[in-house]
Amino acid sequence: MSLQENLTSDLFEVDKRLSLKPVVEFNSYLANAFGEGACSCSRCQQGAGDESGYAYAHTFNFNGLTVNRRFATTAGSDVLMALKKAWLSYTKAELGTAGVLDLATIKSFVETQLHVRLVPLFLASGLVKEIDGEWVLQPQAA
Numbered sequence: 169m170s171l172q173e174n175l176t177s178d179l180f181e182v183d184k185r186l187s188l189k190p191v192v193e194f195n196s197y198l199a200n201a202f203g204e205g206a207c208s209c210s211r212c213q214q215g216a217g218d219e220s221g222y223a224y225a226h227t228f229n230f231n232g233l234t235v236n237r238r239f240a241t242t243a244g245s246d247v248l249m250a251l252k253k254a255w256l257s258y259t260k261a262e263l264g265t266a267g268v269l270d271l272a273t274i275k276s277f278v279e280t281q282l283h284v285r286l287v288p289l290f291l292a293s294g295l296v297k298e299i300d301g302e303w304v305l306q307p308q309a310a
């Protein structure tokens with residue numbers, strides 16, 4: 169097989185897995201997990217956007233774009249459900265729900281421009297905690 173044919177078949181292989189429905193849905197879930205502009209919940213309005221007392225961030229800045237997390241669709245259990253479906257369809261294995269989250273594998277089925285959203289969403293939803301520089305999955309309410 170020529171190098172060109174190799175490249176083409178590799179790309180095709182990647183494209184095929186990335187077009188699986190749960191993978192596509194997880195990417196659009198990530199794209200829609202944040203709304204434009206700063207958070208306008210009552211707590212943020214009262215504090216004029218000062219998040220210093222917050223356990224989880226409400227407003228984020230991704231590549232110069234100010235966005236807010238959509239609480240209604242991004243509880244830890246929501247994020248986990250969307251992630252589990254995409255993970256299963258991409259890796260053909262169940263996502264472990266304890267231990268260190270394999271971010272590198274997740275990035276392999278998430279569009280590059282959405283990578284910046286992964287860790288902030290996982291942290292803000294309570295899905296993971298940073299422990300010794302690793303993203304450790306937290307138990308989620310069903």
Ligand SMILES: [Zn+2]
Pocket residue numbers: 207208209210211212213226
């Ligand atoms: Zn807020």
